[in-house]
Amino acid sequence: MNYQPEKYWSKVAQEITKRNKGNVIAGDDEPYYVYKRQQFLKIFDKIDFKGKSVLELGSGPGGNLKIVAQHQPARLVGIDISENMLQLAAENLKNYPVELIKTDGTGIPLPDNSIDIVYSVTVLQHNTNYEMFKLYLEEMGRVSRDKVILFERTESIEKGDELNMGRPVSTYANILQNKGFKLIATQYLPIHASYYVCGAIRKVFNPKNRIEGEPLTKLSLFLENITLPITQIIDKFWIQQREVTKMEFQKIK
Template identity: 90%
Template sequence: MNYQPEKYWSKVAQEITKRNKGNVIAGDDEPYYVYKRQQFLKLFHKLDFKGKSVMELGSGPGGNLKVVAQHQPARLVGVDISENMLQLAAENLKNYPAELIKTNGTGIPLPDNSIDLVYSVTVLQHNTNYEMFKLYLEEMGRVSRDKVILFERTEITEKGDELNMGRPVSTYATILKNKGFQLVATQYLPIHASYYVCGAIRKVLNPRTRAEGEPLNKLSLLLEDFTLPITRIIDKFWIQKREVTKMEFQKVK
């Protein structure tokens, strides 16, 4: 597969539109992803957005921006490579003041030091081309005047495929250090048992040709609903230093 970000995420947006459920996140709305989002939001709601200018890289259908809007930021900006995703975001954010900007894939179209807090949620991990990944991370540092906060897949050593690449925390830290930022905190999303079990269910019971955004079959959904009450208990006690990781970077004054 030749991964082309704009084309790929535009197709995901089309799949979300087909479901017509008012989805506010990219990808699937299967039980595991609902649970994963609940765990993510516990951390996300703790961030201080009030009165700040905030930008999301890879804003997708606008679900995270909608959450930020409820925290009363002074300015809210979403940047995405897909026009289809931005159209979904515009619909989901029609009751909130948000600026939605399309990037052409070569950078973030905002001035230096123009945003207080810049963040991404499982977006940079899909930039499997290292040069593009590095460019966007550097761009986040260029645009931010205070903080960069990432929720991205990390691994002890670089591993993944052409759609999803986990990189060490040190890789992120080294790139942002060159832009004047210091890593001040890391936190790992407690989802690991559920991740493995539901991932196996998804992989074994669905065709390999299934694209992201397409619904799972009914048996997969049933098994996820059955196993999640068990795995979510294990998640609390079995936390690995990998997968979705919150990394908080502060600009050195």
């Protein structure tokens, strides 16, 4: 598969539209991703966005922007590479004052130090081309005047595939250090047992060519629903320093 970000995420947006369930999470609303979303929001919703200018890189259909908007930021901006995603976001956020901007893949079209908080949620991990990944992480640092907050897949060593690449926390830290930022906190989502079990179910009981946004088979949905109550208990006690990780960076004054 030749991964082309704009084409791929436009296709995902089309799949979301077909399902017509008001899904503003991401490409999936399967039981595991709903649970993962809940765990993410417990952390995300504690960030102080009130009165700040805020930018989301890879805003997708607008689910995270809607959460931030409820915190009453002074300015809210979403950037995405897919016009289809931006159209979904515009519809989902029509009652909120949000600026939506399309990036052409060469950077963030905003001035230096123009946004208080710049964040991404499982977006940079899909930039599997290292140069593109580095470019956008540096751009986040260039635009931010205070904080960069990342929720991205991390691993002890770089590993993954052409759709999803996990990188060490140190990789993120070293790049942003060169832009004047210091890593001040890390936090790992407690989802690991559920991640492994539901991931195995998804892989075994669905077509290999399924893309994000396409519905799962009824059997895999059933299996996720009956296993999640058990894996959620294990998640509380078995937390690994990998997968979705909150990394908070502060600009050194």
